[in-house]
Amino acid sequence: MxxxxxxxxxxxxxxxxxxxxxxxxxxxxxxxxxxxxxxxxxxxxxxxxxxxxxxxxxxxxxxxxxxxxxxxxxxxxxxxxxxxxxxxxxxxxxxxxxxxxxxxxxxxxxxxxxxxxxxxxxxxxxxxxxxxxxxxxxxxxxxxxxxxxxxxxxxxxxxxxxxxxxxxxxSSINPVYLLPAALAVRAEALGSGFVESLTLGADQFCTNPGLIFAIDSPDLDRFIVSVSAALAQKVPAPMLTSGVHAAFDKGVAGFAGHDAVNVLGKGQPADGVNRSPAAFFETDVEHFLEDEKLSAEVFGSSSLLVRCRDVAQMIEVTEKLEGQLTATLHIDPNDHADARALIPVLERKVGRILANGWPTGVDVSHAMVHGGPFPATSDxxxxxxxxxxxxxxxxxxxxxxxxxxxxxxxxxxxxxxxxxxxxxxxxx
Amino acid sequence: MxxxxxxxxxxxxxxxxxxxxxxxxxxxxxxxxxxxxxxxxxxxxxxxxxxxxxxxxxxxxxxxxxxxxxxxxxxxxxxxxxxxxxxxxxxxxxxxxxxxxxxxxxxxxxxxxxxxxxxxxxxxxxxxxxxxxxxxxxxxxxxxxxxxxxxxxxxxxxxxxxxxxxxxxxSSINPVYLLPAALAVRAEALGSGFVESLTLGADQFCTNPGLIFAIDSPDLDRFIVSVSAALAQKVPAPMLTSGVHAAFDKGVAGFAGHDAVNVLGKGQPADGVNRSPAAFFETDVEHFLEDEKLSAEVFGSSSLLVRCRDVAQMIEVTEKLEGQLTATLHIDPNDHADARALIPVLERKVGRILANGWPTGVDVSHAMVHGGPFPATSDxxxxxxxxxxxxxxxxxxxxxxxxxxxxxxxxxxxxxxxxxxxxxxxxx
Structure with a gap:
């Protein structure tokens, strides 16, 4: 209501x-x-x-x-x-x-x-x-x-x-970039913030954060622990229609059964019609680039973490992404140099770039762009x-x-x- | 030069x-x-x-x-x-x-x-x-x-x-509307002005006036006499390429050999490579609407007069036109009421509406539109x-x-x- x-x-x-x-x-x-x-x-x-x-x-x-x-x-x-x-x-x-x-x-x-x-x-x-x-x-x-x-x-x-x-x-999978300094400073807060964004209204939003890029590190492990713990508490919300629900289950099953994908976290078991637990997966850049199924949109509370070696690899994989509605940067002042290298690549891929937030809110205003290169939109x-x-x-x-x-x-x-x-x- | x-x-x-x-x-x-x-x-x-x-x-x-x-x-x-x-x-x-x-x-x-x-x-x-x-x-x-x-x-x-x-x-055939009061006041000047526009540079312009709508009347006959006389003096200018020239000859032959089309005027015979005499044709609304070949673009100094019964029929035939780059109104103050009925129809058909001029000049400025609905442009x-x-x-x-x-x-x-x-x- x-x-x-x-x-x-x-x-x-x-x-x-x-x-x-x-x-x-x-x-x-x-x-x-x-x-x-x-x-x-x-x-x-x-x-x-x-x-x-x-x-x-x-x-x-x-x-x-x-x-x-x-x-x-x-x-x-x-x-x-x-x-x-x-x-x-x-x-x-x-x-x-x-x-x-x-x-x-x-x-x-x-x-x-x-x-x-x-x-x-x-x-x-x-x-x-x-x-x-x-x-x-x-x-x-x-x-x-x-x-x-x-x-x-x-x-x-x-x-x-x-x-x-x-x-x-x-369609859009809305990549989120967790840059190293931000992860070091607030891995746990990022984890719980991400889970809130991922599970709000079963995340049935065109701007749901379906893809996370981060660099392999102990700080990333802290983020994953935080996500798994928060996710484990989440009771599934009902999805919009049985069709949307069936498509979500199919998408999640595809990730869960994929050889190159690990399950990192899962919500509470479903109890009721058109509900399924939220899911969080991981893979690495090589496998992500190899199989385009891994960059298909799964509409609902599912997201894929792609572990990168370094910022250069993060930029490299971004160059190969399809068009998106949004890209999100989580950054601390010490990440600005890396962000400066990433932003020109993101500009060519998305309609909106945001810092230190989550992409799901879309304000109706003069400076909003809810659009982006194909296939995010047709124009x-x-x-x-x-x-x-x-x-x-x-x-x-x-x-x-x-x-x-x-x-x-x-x-x-x-x-x-x-x-x-x-x-x-x-x-x- | x-x-x-x-x-x-x-x-x-x-x-x-x-x-x-x-x-x-x-x-x-x-x-x-x-x-x-x-x-x-x-x-x-x-x-x-x-x-x-x-x-x-x-x-x-x-x-x-x-x-x-x-x-x-x-x-x-x-x-x-x-x-x-x-x-x-x-x-x-x-x-x-x-x-x-x-x-x-x-x-x-x-x-x-x-x-x-x-x-x-x-x-x-x-x-x-x-x-x-x-x-x-x-x-x-x-x-x-x-x-x-x-x-x-x-x-x-x-x-x-x-x-x-x-x-x-x-492609665009750029309809020109000769409204009754303007024709009554200056049929001869309109005729010679039209011929200048039609023959300048062999009229190889995207905005060449390839179509004229006017209401049957003695004033229209004065216009036709003026056009024929001016056209008869015109020596053909060389066209851009042999391909453009061949397409022009083919288009003109199609009009000249059409059962429902009369030849109203012709330029001087051609003398030299890639030249052909300018041509002015007429038909009536019924035949114009019946055969879409009559509204195809003939790139070069060729134009078709479509005789209308009244302004209502002029509007009716305009409703059936394809998209155009321009529409031109020749009007006198006494034509404004008719023009006011025509303009809303023209707005849906063209990118530029002009009064008492010829469409061939296209200024490079802030308020210029050189565009229009399909097939004038693709966007x-x-x-x-x-x-x-x-x-x-x-x-x-x-x-x-x-x-x-x-x-x-x-x-x-x-x-x-x-x-x-x-x-x-x-x-x-």
């Missing part, structure tokens, strides 16, 4: 924040280059640029946040803020919640006097989703879910007579959380020498005087 | 403008959300956002601007400005010019002390281009050329283990000309709670004090 109330608060706050963004007008990225009739060799026309909505957007919510990443979630909020009508394909894991939220939005659309088509909710299976993406009236797609699902929608969208962008947030230039999510659903249009009364209101002289814009590249 | 000097000036100006953009720093779109340690229910971390280059970019220049849209053209300038190394696949139509320009850039790279890999020029056929796009070190592609070429590169890029964005500027959210072209080669990275000395220089407290940024969404 606390989790649900927190998620509801986040969902409402997100919608309000996008309303503020729209009022502020900065998202329109207005630009004016006034006419230069005397320019040589050719006069310059009057050019004014604004953003228009792409058109109707299909949103596929995720199973793990029935409120914040589903019917009224970030994709819906940012698409509506951009001025795009939204058609949500409801997630089969929470049809009732979806229906309640969908009705609330329909009511809001009505009481706000918006056109009826502003929002729709469709329930159905995969074929419904495929038909939606194939409908030529749809101009963009937002998706949060599995790599398979995201790639399937991307293939449908690319094969249309008019291809459209699919913003799919897919590394975008974020699905935070203000910049609105950019995914806009495109620029330039107006040349249009009379003031034919310009969009925001680009007329009155509109410009009230809104932030660039004039010849200078902020006004 | 005048054309070449003008194009060289544009190319140099474009490079200088992007240098200014980099110095200005606004392209980094810096955002800071300071920590809120006392926020409830959870504290907010310190979040800072900047942009990083996507990585090495493959550039495929166009045949029609050996300077401004080729080796040192807009794609190269904007990718280098974003911090991306560039590998140009030289166009076979101008290997010598390409080589000269490429050497100039190599020299500039050396004298500026940039890494040697900053710029490379490859010569070769289609297989060279395909191999380049397939190389996993390439992270984005800029292309200007045919629809077939752009789609082929897009398919290669999408099939890579890590798909990458292809920014292809492809309607982007422009290949103007300042915003740099955005295609950047992606955001968010830094959470990083110590000042580990942040990118622009995001540290010193960097921020010198650069434009948003703090909690407010411009600083």
């Amino acid at each position: 606390v989790r649900l109330e927190g998620e509801r608060a986040r969902t409402v706050w997100q919608l309000r924040l996008f309303a503020e963004v729209v009022r502020d007008g900065r998202f329109l990225d207005l630009r004016v280059d006034p006419a230069l009739p005397d320019r040589k060799p050719l006069p310059r026309p009057d050019l004014r640029l604004s953003q228009i909505p792409l058109g109707p957007v299909a949103v596929f919510g995720s199973s793990n946040f029935p409120l914040a990443f589903s019917v009224a979630g970030g994709d819906t909020a940012s698409a509506l803020a951009a001025g795009c009508p939204v058609i949500v394909k409801g997630h089969l894991a929470h049809p009732g919640t979806g229906e309640l939220v969908g009705r609330a939005i329909r009511e809001a659309v009505e009481t706000s006097g918006l056109p009826e088509g502003t929002f729709s909710l469709l329930n159905g299976a995969n074929e419904t989703g495929a038909a939606l993406v194939n409908d030529l009236r749809i101009k963009a797609v937002g998706f949060t879910g599995s790599r398979g699902g995201g790639l399937a929608l991307g293939a449908i969208a690319a094969a249309r007579p008019e291809p459209i962008p699919v913003y799919a947030e897919m 590394s230039r975008t974020t699905s959380v935070g203000i910049l999510a609105i950019r995914r659903f806009l495109r620029p249009v330039s107006y040349q020498d249009l009379p003031d009364d034919l310009l969009p209101a925001e680009l007329g002289d009155d509109g410009l005087s009230a809104l932030p814009h660039l004039r010849d590249g200078v902020a006004r | 005048v054309r070449l000097e003008g194009e060289r000036a544009r190319t140099v100006w474009q490079l200088r403008l992007f240098a200014e953009v980099v110095r200005d720093g606004r392209f980094l779109d810096l955002r800071v959300d300071p920590a809120l340690p006392d926020r409830k229910p959870l504290p907010r971390p310190d979040l800072r956002l900047s942009q990083i280059p996507l990585g090495p970019v493959a550039v495929f220049g166009s045949s029609n601007f050996p300077l401004a849209f080729s080796v040192a053209g807009g794609d190269t300038a904007s990718a280098l400005a974003a911090g991306c190394p560039v590998i140009v696949k030289g166009h076979l139509a101008h290997p010598g010019t390409g080589e000269l320009v490429g050497r100039a850039i190599r020299e500039a790279v050396e004298t500026s002390g940039l890494p040697e890999g900053t710029f490379s020029l490859l010569n070769g056929a289609n297989e060279t281009g395909a191999a380049l796009v397939n190389d996993l070190r390439i992270k984005a592609v800029g292309f200007t050329g045919s629809r077939g070429g752009g789609l082929a590169l897009g398919a290669i890029a999408a099939a890579r283990p890590e798909p990458i964005p292809v920014y292809a500027e492809m 309607s959210r982007t422009t290949s000309v103007g300042i915003l072209a740099i955005r295609r080669f950047l992606r955001p990275v968010s830094y959470q709670d990083l110590p000042d000395d580990l942040l990118p220089a622009e995001l540290g407290d010193d960097g921020l004090s010198a650069l434009p940024h948003l703090r909690d969404g407010v411009a600083r």
Whole structure:
């Protein structure tokens, strides 16, 4: 209940924040280059640029946040803020919640006097989703879910007579780096902090810390002891659906039965439906690089420690990682030199780099990036959380020498005087 | 020679403008959300956002601007400005010019002390281009050329283990709307202005006015008479390559031999290699909509007039157009009501709407959009000309709670004090 109330608060706050963004007008990225009739060799026309909505957007919510990443979630909020009508394909894991939220939005659309088509909710299976993406009236797609699902929608969208962008947030194992000085100073605290992050809500988050890199040392052994002890106390939380639960069990069994993998820790035995104990594994760099199954996402409370020889090897293995949503550094001042060598590599791999925290919290704000190179997302230039999510659903249009009364209101002289814009590249 | 000097000036100006953009720093779109340690229910971390280059970019220049849209053209300038190394696949139509320009850039790279890999020029056929796009070190592609070429590169890029964005500027027939009051007032001037635009440089521009919509009337007949008379004086200019010339002849023959198409005007007979007379055709809306061959691009001095019954039919046929780079309105104050009905439809079809001019000039500035919905380009959210072209080669990275000395220089407290940024969404 606390989790649900927190998620509801986040969902409402997100919608309000996008309303503020729209009022502020900065998202329109207005630009004016006034006419230069005397320019040589050719006069310059009057050019004014604004953003228009792409058109109707299909949103596929995720199973793990029935409120914040589903019917009224970030994709819906940012698409509506951009001025795009939204058609949500409801997630089969929470049809009732979806229906309640969908009705609330329909009511809001009505009481706000918006056109009826502003929002729709469709329930159905995969074929419904495929038909939606194939409908030529749809101009963009937002998706949060599995790599398979995201790639399937991307293939449908690319094969249309008019291809459209699919913003799919897919899979990420979110590497965590425990650097030597930090481990020396606080191995035990890192161990218990990690277990809290790994087990909160059965860690069914796209930013769950599924991979740990650390250098072999007695301090690392202290960390492992701390993790095992804390994990042994943890009672399994229920998972979202039987499908998610079955996939977790399969992933954990794959690690547990792997020749090159040791089990380092385990949560309490499961007691109840859709529950399984959390699990912590280890392997070394050579085996990690040899078998790509070891870098596949296991959605839930499972994580793999990869023992490295030194920082150079840590960087080497990072170079070979696929794209990720986040990377986390645990560092002390004495680790800064190593971190400085690692960060340029991480920048090319992830959308968010964080220090001395855990990646699972994703703030809805101006500077947030919840995105990253493929396969974390299908479009590394975008974020699905935070203000910049609105950019995914806009495109620029330039107006040349249009009379003031034919310009969009925001680009007329009155509109410009009230809104932030660039004039010849200078902020006004 | 005048054309070449003008194009060289544009190319140099474009490079200088992007240098200014980099110095200005606004392209980094810096955002800071300071920590809120006392926020409830959870504290907010310190979040800072900047942009990083996507990585090495493959550039495929166009045949029609050996300077401004080729080796040192807009794609190269904007990718280098974003911090991306560039590998140009030289166009076979101008290997010598390409080589000269490429050497100039190599020299500039050396004298500026940039890494040697900053710029490379490859010569070769289609297989060279395909191999380049397939190389996993390439992270984005800029292309200007045919629809077939752009789609082929897009398919290669999408099939890579890590798909990458292809920014292809492809085909556009750039509809021109002659509204009734404007025609009544200045049919003759519109006719001669149109012929100048249609025949300048054999109209080998992506924004050539290949399609005219006008309402059947005696004023339209005056326009046609004016066009025919002006066209009859025009001596054919040489086209860029024998391939471009052959494609033009084929396109014109297709129109000339079409049952539903009349020839309205023709330039002087050709005299010399790779030259053909300009051509002006007409059809009606029904036949235009029936046969999609009539809306295919004929690259060069050929244009098709589509006679409409009224403004309603003009809007109806516009609804069925594919995406375009530009739309042009010729209007008088008495046309504004009609224009107001047409513009919302045009906004969904094109990247730039212009009034009382011709679309062939494309200014390099802050408010320019040289882009548009598919198939004008492969990504309607982007422009290949103007300042915003740099955005295609950047992606955001968010830094959470990083110590000042580990942040990118622009995001540290010193960097921020010198650069434009948003703090909690407010411009600083």
